[in-house]
Amino acid sequence: ETGVTQTPRHLVMGMTNKKSLKCEQHLGHNAMYWYKQSAKKPLELMFVYSLEERVENNSVPSRFSPECPNSSHLFLHLHTLQPEDSALYLCASSQERNYGYTFGSGTRLTVV
Amino acid sequence: AQSVTQLDSQVPVFEEAPVELRCNYSSSVSVYLFWYVQYPNQGLQLLLKYLSGSTLVKGINGFEAEFNKSQTSFHLRKPSVHISDTAEYFCAVSGPSGFQKLVFGTGTRLLVSP
Numbered sequence: 001e002t003g004v005t006q007t008p009r010h011l012v013m014g015m016t017n018k019k020s021l022k023c024e025q026h027l028g029h030n031a032m033y034w035y036k037q038s039a040k041k042p043l044e045l046m047f048v049y050s051l052e053e054r055v056e057n058n059s060v061p062s063r064f065s066p067e068c069p070n071s072s073h074l075f076l077h078l079h080t081l082q083p084e085d086s087a088l089y090l091c092a093s094s095q096e097r098n099y100g101y102t103f104g105s106g107t108r109l110t111v112v
Numbered sequence: 113a114q115s116v117t118q119l120d121s122q123v124p125v126f127e128e129a130p131v132e133l134r135c136n137y138s139s140s141v142s143v144y145l146f147w148y149v150q151y152p153n154q155g156l157q158l159l160l161k162y163l164s165g166s167t168l169v170k171g172i173n174g175f176e177a178e179f180n181k182s183q184t185s186f187h188l189r190k191p192s193v194h195i196s197d198t199a200e201y202f203c204a205v206s207g208p209s210g211f212q213k214l215v216f217g218t219g220t221r222l223l224v225s226p
Contacts, residue, residue: 004155043202043216056213090155099144099163099206101214103155 003027006091006104013081014112021076021107023091029102030095032074034066037088037106049074081111114139114205118217125224127195133188133220135177135203145186146204146214147177156202162186173197198224 004025013019025032034046048056049068063085065077074091088108092101117136125131137143144163148156160171167179177188186203203217 006155040218042218045213045215048213092156100146100158100161101156103148103157105153105155108153 004091004093004102004104006089006107008107009105010108010110012110012112013078015081015083017081018077018079020078021089021091021109023074023076023104025072025074025091025093025102027093027102028095029093030071031093032068032071033092033094033101034074034076035090035092037090043090047076078109081109083111085109086111114143114207114215116203116205116215116217118203118220120220121218122221122223125193125222127224127226128192130191131189131193131197131222133201133203133222135186135188135217137184137186137203137205139184139205139207141207144206145177145179146206147171147175147186147188148202148204148216149173150200150202150219152199159188159201193222193224195224195226197222 007022031050033048036044036046045058046060047066052068063080067075088106090106091104094101115138146161147159149159150156159175160169162169162179170176175190177186179186200219200221202219204214206214
């Protein structure tokens with residue numbers, strides 16, 4: 001398997017649930033990213049991991065918790081979300097000084 | 113910090129007509145510029161990128177873009193579009209950091225009709 005794989009593709013969760021989004025890259029990249037894509041809004045950078053260390057957290061609410069156990073895997077743990085958190089969550093990876101992200105297909109999250 | 117402006121939220125065009133999608137950026141440092149395409153229910157796919165050198169960049173699917181430093185623009189063009197080009201197109205900019213932090217525009221929806 002190649003590229004960036006995100007699971008699940010679709011997720012419906014209640015506001016009291018706990019769930020996790022998974023991202024896996026098979027490209028040997030050393031940086032991984034979570035973006036949020038909402039309708040009519042620019043893509044919002046949420047978290048950046050470089051060499052498994054979180055290097056950026058763009059004022060994301062604590063109900064979103066990222067985890068990067070190794071350079072190939074990235075998780076986004078979700079708990080007590082709000083309806084406005086419904087969006088497409090995109091994972092991407094890149095290699096330092098090899099410019100250009102590779103994106104996964106995203107997880108469509110609906111909070112009910 | 114960098115920012116990107118895509119003034120056109122939607123561009124309708126007939127099949128086989130030429131198209132230009134506009135992108136302007138602002139930055140206090142040298143930049144790298146990108147165009148990505150997103151088809152329905154999919155992630156973003158890199159169309160082309162400008163890092164340095166020739167200001168005319170050719171990408172996949174017959175698209176090209178021209179970097180204009182004086183006008184801080186990076187417009188995307190295709191001489192003849194197909195129905196299959198219907199998608200959302202995003203312009204993005206990054207600074208020369210060790211790892212990239214891309215800043216995206218709001219996107220332009222290209223609608224190609226027969």
